[in-house]
Amino acid sequence: MRKMTEDNNHKAITGAEALLKSLVEEGVDTIYGYPGGAIMPVYDRLLDYTGSLRHILTRHEQGAAHAAQAYAMVAGKPGVCFATSGPGATNLVTGIANAFLDSVPVVFITAQVASPLIGTDAFQETDILGISMPVTKWNAQVKKAAEIPDTIARAFYIARTGRPGPVLVDISKDAQIETMNFRYRRCTYIRSYNPVNPIVNRDIESAAVMINHSERPLILAGHGVIISGAVAELKSLAEKGGIPVAVTLLGIPAFSHDHRLFAGMLGMHGNYAPNVLTNRADLIIAAGMRFDDRVTGNLKKYAPQARVIHIEIDSSEIDKNVRADLGINGDVKEVLTAIFPHIRERKREEWIREFRILDSTEHEKVIRPETEPENGELKMGEVVKVISEHAGRDAVVVTDVGQHQMAVARYYHFTDSNTLVTSGGMGTMGFGLPAAVGAATGTSDRQVIAFIGDGGIQMTLQELGTIMQYHIPVKIVLLNNSFLGMVRQWQEMFFNSRYASTEMVNPDFVALASAYGIPRRKIKNREELKASAAEMLDSDGPFILVAEVSRTANILPMVEPGASVSEVTLTYNSKS
């Protein structure tokens, strides 16, 4: 009897099944993917695992990649994505790169042709290890079934620890078919890999001294604050020190927009006050962010009065773009927790008043006209604002890339952490629709609202099929200006209004929604806005709200390319 049990534990299984068992061991419940020749042994086994592993068949591998990333961001655990060899694998690349630039853990599994054929230009063979190398945190190829469990364990460990990121495991077809004795050991340590450095007390003390001596400190909060779970610690520190908090695009939900210390978004289309006052601040406390050029503007004129404390888990980010007077290489949550007791309670009311004064200027010149216009064409800002007011605080907001993304970043009122899924570093048009699929399948109880432009939605439009097939309850707000709006804006501002290939002749999106059996409504007038927003948000299942917005509106303020953040412009006299 005992012998039999042992035999069961060590029953020989195929590499394909070993892969699925390994995923179950890692707590995976959802896989996004697309089958094909080389990965068929895995999909065949998947039929026997439908109770524990749900597979979402997207309509393109890129969609699966973006969905897996959005799942990871919403569910708080690594996303998993399957693709076959050759074109299946290469179609993932944009999604892998997107996850890499935004530090999201996704485990990509690609199938490879049988090992004797690797390197021979076999049918549907491609060197996906070579292709994905610059955009993965780590990748590996497996050609023996026995190596599958340990490689998968390693992949998950690397993806989710330290600064998270995508990893790729390429499994040859013969390794999927070969049998092996399954045994799983979770990976907890790799000799050559140091996910996070311990805190150095001297750094903490120095940081506290710098903060306590500062009259005009400004916190810049990035995605790292959310990843490390430091939202509460950030709030405590800001409140104790009376320090305003500005956020990056991916850091937007790291600090409640209700809070009196919320300073707004940084960067090219960020808010007026934090951009201008970056150059007034005498201390920048950057937490879990990497001084992207869209945040800093002209580096030569960036924060000239400020000393810089840079708290960052990835040591290669420190001093990369902005030189830090004090670089603290560590986990943001640990570092903020350690600094907290050493800082003095301060109000810094005068400094905070400077923000409020600039805020009211921005409100008068930009925000009010954009979000509460009384006449004229429908504006993106007002659509975003109305939906924000009607949606639940914990709703997950997904965006694509472009003008509508900036409208959401500026005018959606975020109060809870982990409520925004957007493509930041990579700026991937086409991200929004598949990401909405991933976000909605990554949460069981939160509403998912996707804002997408007419350009971006047509890059991955086929995912409407996925939404239809699985009846995924995403609320899609299509902000249609029949233009590639952000490029059009740049053409107007910097290319003498020469509109090269930015105007779009679009299909009837309502008819398209109808073809996919998705409830829909189209609006042109602001009178219809509130009722249709309510209709959409109160509906069950998917819904598409097509809002026909101004074709030629620009997103402002703007830090123009090459300008300093303090030279942010509030108004632009449209030439068109």
Place this chain on the structure above:
Amino acid sequence: MKQEFTISLFSESHIGILSRITLILSRRQINIESITASESAVPGVQMLTMVVRTTPEMVQKVARQVEKVVDVLKVFVHTSSEIICQEMALYKVTTRGLMSGSMISDIVRKHNARILEVKSEYMVVEKSGTRAEIKELLALLEPCGVLQFVSSGRVAVTRQVKELNAYLREMEEARGTRQEALEFYN
């Protein structure tokens, strides 16, 4: 501003590691002037020695990005004064040229080189030394007709006292105190 640096790094001996490292350098438009891969004193650990010309700031940025590569254990950046380094060169010289065999032997001896093989048509000379010494010998042999010349990448050891083994031990010990930053992704 640009100067010569020797980047020495220790990594696990895994396939593809060299590609990952050179990708980081090529993205930054840094040319690798020489590269040598070999086993290190620690079993399973390979050592790469690269010579690059760039600015002190850039070499530090790049070194940190290289050290981030999962399979890389440790990266060291050195200026020439901090290391003892050698290169090795082979010269295939014709024996039918202007110089007699004995003249070549004389040059070889004076330059601490040695003759590996002598045939009726040619001889092969080996020389270890600095780049400058190797170039100097090449210039001297040139008149007698150099049929082939090849030199290795730089190999270097550091003047510092702390060795890789000590770093490895520290890494192993740190394992006990290291916490995984997994608040969100677990």
